[in-house]
Amino acid sequence: MPSFWEGVCYNRKMGKEHPALVGIIATFVDIYNMEKFTTLKSKAIPLDIENVDTDQIIPARFLKATDRKGFGDNLFRDWRYNKDGSVNPDFVLNDARYSGKILVAGDNFGCGSSREHAAWAITDFGFKVVVSSFFADIFKGNALNNGLLPVQVSKAFLSDLQSCIVSHPETELIVDLENQTISVKDADLSEDFEIDAYKKTCMINGYDDIDYLLSKKEKIEAFENAASN
Amino acid sequence: MGKTLFDKVWDAHVVDTIENGPQILYIDKHLIHEVTSPQAFNELEERGISVFRPNQIVATADHNTPTLNQNQPVKDALSRQQLEQLSKNCKKNDITLYELGHKYNGIVHVMAPELGVTQPGLTMVCGDSHTSTHGAFGAIAFGIGTSQVAQVFASQCLLLTKPKSLRVSVNGKLKKGVLPKDVILYIISKLGTNSGTGYFCEYAGNVFEEMSMEGRMTVCNMSIEMGARGGMIAPDETTFNYVEGREFAPKGKDFDAKVAYWKTLPTDDDAVFDKEYTFDAEDIEPMVTYGTNPGMGIKISETIPKDDNPSFKKSLAYMDFEAGESLINKPINYVFIGSCTNSRIEDFRVAAEFIKGKQKAKNVTAWLVPGSKQVEAQIVDEGLKTIFDAAGFELRQPGCSACLAMNDDKIPQNEYCVSTSNRNFEGRQGQGSRTILASPLVAAATAVEGKIVDITKHLN
Ligand code: SF4
Numbered sequence: 001m002p003s004f005w006e007g008v009c010y011n012r013k014m015g016k017e018h019p020a021l022v023g024i025i026a027t028f029v030d031i032y033n034m035e036k037f038t039t040l041k042s043k044a045i046p047l048d049i050e051n052v053d054t055d056q057i058i059p060a061r062f063l064k065a066t067d068r069k070g071f072g073d074n075l076f077r078d079w080r081y082n083k084d085g086s087v088n089p090d091f092v093l094n095d096a097r098y099s100g101k102i103l104v105a106g107d108n109f110g111c112g113s114s115r116e117h118a119a120w121a122i123t124d125f126g127f128k129v130v131v132s133s134f135f136a137d138i139f140k141g142n143a144l145n146n147g148l149l150p151v152q153v154s155k156a157f158l159s160d161l162q163s164c165i166v167s168h169p170e171t172e173l174i175v176d177l178e179n180q181t182i183s184v185k186d187a188d189l190s191e192d193f194e195i196d197a198y199k200k201t202c203m204i205n206g207y208d209d210i211d212y213l214l215s216k217k218e219k220i221e222a223f224e225n226a227a228s229n
Numbered sequence: 230m231g232k233t234l235f236d237k238v239w240d241a242h243v244v245d246t247i248e249n250g251p252q253i254l255y256i257d258k259h260l261i262h263e264v265t266s267p268q269a270f271n272e273l274e275e276r277g278i279s280v281f282r283p284n285q286i287v288a289t290a291d292h293n294t295p296t297l298n299q300n301q302p303v304k305d306a307l308s309r310q311q312l313e314q315l316s317k318n319c320k321k322n323d324i325t326l327y328e329l330g331h332k333y334n335g336i337v338h339v340m341a342p343e344l345g346v347t348q349p350g351l352t353m354v355c356g357d358s359h360t361s362t363h364g365a366f367g368a369i370a371f372g373i374g375t376s377q378v379a380q381v382f383a384s385q386c387l388l389l390t391k392p393k394s395l396r397v398s399v400n401g402k403l404k405k406g407v408l409p410k411d412v413i414l415y416i417i418s419k420l421g422t423n424s425g426t427g428y429f430c431e432y433a434g435n436v437f438e439e440m441s442m443e444g445r446m447t448v449c450n451m452s453i454e455m456g457a458r459g460g461m462i463a464p465d466e467t468t469f470n471y472v473e474g475r476e477f478a479p480k481g482k483d484f485d486a487k488v489a490y491w492k493t494l495p496t497d498d499d500a501v502f503d504k505e506y507t508f509d510a511e512d513i514e515p516m517v518t519y520g521t522n523p524g525m526g527i528k529i530s531e532t533i534p535k536d537d538n539p540s541f542k543k544s545l546a547y548m549d550f551e552a553g554e555s556l557i558n559k560p561i562n563y564v565f566i567g568s569c570t571n572s573r574i575e576d577f578r579v580a581a582e583f584i585k586g587k588q589k590a591k592n593v594t595a596w597l598v599p600g601s602k603q604v605e606a607q608i609v610d611e612g613l614k615t616i617f618d619a620a621g622f623e624l625r626q627p628g629c630s631a632c633l634a635m636n637d638d639k640i641p642q643n644e645y646c647v648s649t650s651n652r653n654f655e656g657r658q659g660q661g662s663r664t665i666l667a668s669p670l671v672a673a674a675t676a677v678e679g680k681i682v683d684i685t686k687h688l689n
Binding site: 049050051053055056059060061063064065066067068078083106108111112113114115116119134136137138141142145146196197198208209210212213214216217219220223224227 | 244245247249250251253255264265267268271272276278292293305307308310311314356357358360372373374375376377379380383384385386387388390392422423426427456458521522538540543633634635642652654655656657660661
């Protein structure tokens with residue numbers, strides 16, 4: 001939890017970029033619903049499969065829970081475990097050589113359902129970053145709303161990254177959100193990534209959209225009144 | 230420069246714009262169901278926030294409900310708990326709920342249009358990606374995650390960046406036996422599953438203009454399968470006639486005033502889209518999918534393409550299909566006609582017309598799952614049930630059912646299912662199940678023949 005003064009520093013520093021946020025910082029300085037994200041240095045797990053859909057990330061039969069916790073146990077359930085419930089040693093999440101908080105996936109990650117359970121399962125398992133050359137819209141939004149950073153890179157960079165991790169599983173990646181770069185530690189491999197400026201601010205500071213929307217109640221009510229006339 | 234249908238509806242709902250950031254979009258209608266809402270209610274409660282506009286929310290139970298014996302307590306404890314939680318949350322927050330067994334209960338994207346909740350020019354959201362369905366009325370409708378469900382609960386608004394615009398036009402005359410489902414499967418097979426990502430899609434051309442509302446809903450429903458957040462079709466007389474007289478539709482003078490407004494919504498002639506695609510109706514034939522994403526579709530008379538991409542090969546291996554082979558004559562043991570894509574009355578009429586006087590093949594288990602209680606009642610009233618019963622088809626009670634197999638309606642491992650739903654992902658219809666997406670006509674013919682047949686030959 002940042003102190004009030006950190007909040008104010010943030011306010012001064014970022015205020016220029018986001019004048020609209022300035023007013024609410026003081027109001028919501030004590031509400032931090034997401035973990036803050038700045039820079040992450042970690043090993044990575046390579047999931048070199050394209051079009052990973054939300055039914056693979058978390059199959060529907062595990063969506064019966066009414067809270068957000070525990071979905072990590074069933075992340076990639078039908079790939080991680082054989083039909084008889086035994087561990088599938090061929091699946092990368094079960095490969096002891098790989099570990100880390102970064103999932104390096106194939107092209108077009110997260111297509112399919114809007115189930116936020118997919119983002120919950122990935123974060124609950126311990127990932128903080130997912131890298132792909134393409135993300136489905138809803139998944140990307142869900143990830144950002146849960147402090148999971150989707151890093152979109154070029155196909156060429158993704159393939160380099162995959163080979164790098166596969167040949168040297170101990171490879172560490174550095175994801176720097178402030179500067180919007182992803183790089184391989186001690187190697188000449190780095191790329192910039194895009195992120196919506198507003199979402200970046202939220203990630204770095206652990207704010208979420210509800211805080212902001214609540215601060216706009218008056219405007220929303222004014223809109224409703226105008227619309228009903 | 231002129232505005233698109235999407236621009237007009239979007240711009241009318243912008244509450245505020247953050248400089249260099251997203252916009253605050255006002256949401257008129259919020260649909261909820263049992264699976265993606267409980268965590269949002271919990272979040273509100275934990276943060277001490279109340280539901281801002283409960284009367285703009287409509288709730289139903291659909292994803293996790295049994296399709297047999299709905300009058301009895303739900304057997305599965307976790308499912309029952311999820312349904313009870315929804316009832317509790319709705320009661321506590323004064324939200325209208327059409328729970329299991331209610332005459333208005335059904336799949337959220339079937340019951341809301343039926344009740345007239347869905348109307349042109351509205352913004353609508355639901356914690357379900359197929360919310361795109363409602364775009365058939367000229368509404369901006371899209372699926373959201375649970376955090377966003379909580380945001381709409383709290384403020385009736387969302388923070389969003391305006392998506393880019395895409396138009397898909399299909400003109401000409403559709404061949405006999407080509408249904409709206411084939412049109413959208415064809416489009417997705419041509420454009421791929423992520424061509425629409427970052428876009429909102431408008432469907433234009435005489436093919437969509439001539440479609441019924443049911444057909445338009447089928448098309449818009451699968452917009453998400455090409456990556457688009459939503460799809461829209463300009464409202465016209467077909468739309469107005471459908472909406473008029475429904476439970477929550479405006480009445481009398483209010484209705485006339487609305488129609489006058491709705492008529493201003495279609496895209497201006499000089500509006501420019503960020504991306505445009507055009508197809509000829511004559512090129513479209515009945516479609517089937519052969520792989521594990523909805524873009525992997527072919528005309529029923531075609532053979533599976535060859536591709537060296539490892540993900541493509543993995544997909545064929547899962548389906549146990551070979552590149553270059555035809556699906557015609559493939560024995561099929563399961564047929565599912567249902568889901569928010571194809572469980573409206575028109576879909577069952579098409580199926581019944583084909584089935585009438587025929588028998589289901591012995592090897593086939595054929596489930597017919599209506600999209601809502603109202604559709605179920607219509608099936609009985611119109612005498613379709615008699616046809617289905619006589620042919621050996623099993624008419625079940627409404628719900629999402631085998632579309633996502635959260636309940637007991639699961640396709641067994643390694644079995645093929647010709648399904649009118651929208652997703653053929655690995656295991657979507659049950660662990661190890663293999664889904665072939667198709668129209669209700671192709672599904673009905675498969676059930677009768679016990680194998681995939683070239684339906685065009687049967688019709689001519
Ligand atoms: S029928 Fe299938 S796609 Fe439609 S809402 Fe239910 S689960 Fe989702």
